[in-house]
């Protein structure tokens with residue numbers, strides 16, 4: 001595949017990106033000639049960025065609306081108690097949807113925004129999908145106060161090589177700070193730790209962590225406060241996560257925009273938190289548009305003609321022209337249909353954000369129908385009533 005005439009973020013001269021066997025093979029300004037049968041996509045006013053890495057989500061919790069936002073809490077335990085006491089019916093109505101369907105929607109929630117890798121927290125999904133990479137190789141512990149036998153699990157020698165991935169210091173009270181000290185002290189095997197949230201964390205405590213996943217939207221929702229990432233960044237690597245829709249918007253771009261508005265991190269640090277830094281911490285061959293890396297790419301409309309961080313942080317899902325995961329196109333804007341009609345599109349569906357139409361791999365309308373059988377009033381960000389499925393047997397013909 002050749003993507004012609006696209007600006008890579010930070011570079012004012014457009015380039016051609018060559019993709020083969022799932023990898024980026026070259027990024028060049030030279031003229032390139034295609035091989036026989038090779039797909040060429042000619043772009044105009046387009047910007048290429050690495051597919052996003054969302055370092056914290058619960059794929060099975062993204063059919064929940066935000067719950068408990070009517071007040072402010074001192075810790076995740078207080079929020080948890082309030083949730084189970086006040087939203088029993090709402091929680092049961094979502095958990096009634098089979099986990100597989102909830103996981104599948106969680107994948108689409110991320111893909112619709114151009115996320116190509118998600119670090120799922122919790123039980124392994126068991127999902128086989130080539131829509132995005134679901135990273136499930138870390139050792140997830142929920143939290144010091146909600147994970148039973150966490151001391152034994154943390155110090156299990158059989159798992160010592162796995163990164164420990166835990167919610168930590170998610171609160172503003174003394175016990176949220178104290179739990180961080182306890183956790184660090186009892187990491188007897190000195191395992192690599194990735195902490196999520198870290199609102200109560202000090203610079204001293206941050207030194208014990210390989211990385212922290214900053215989820216500011218979730219923090220502000222629960223605690224009206226976020227981690228002191230401006231200070232913590234000198235002690236550890238910073239990654240970025242959305243958490244689930246229980247505590248925030250479905251759209252990671254809104255999370256990134258509000259994170260930028262805090263001015264706690266410079267643009268470069270926030271940008272690399274969703275690509276290069278995350279790839280390095282999780283050990284993934286992705287996160288930059290460089291020869292030899294996995295071809296996880298996001299191509300978006302360039303609305304202003306610029307090619308810097310202002311353009312990156314103003315992206316919204318409607319702007320996305322292409323999401324490519326390991327060299328395969330999994331989402332494209334309808335404006336590219338004429339160039340892609342030579343491809344097999346019979347496993348794509350059409351979905352709409354208002355008037356804006358995207359083609360997405362898989363039968364998303366059927367998944368939504370399926371979910372609605374369990375929860376008819378579920379709220380989703382795409383207009384599913386207008387969603388269109390391919391007509392079986394009629395290649396590339398879509399029908400309502």
Ligand SMILES: [Zn+2]
Nearest residue numbers: 058121167243
């Ligand atoms: Zn979480």
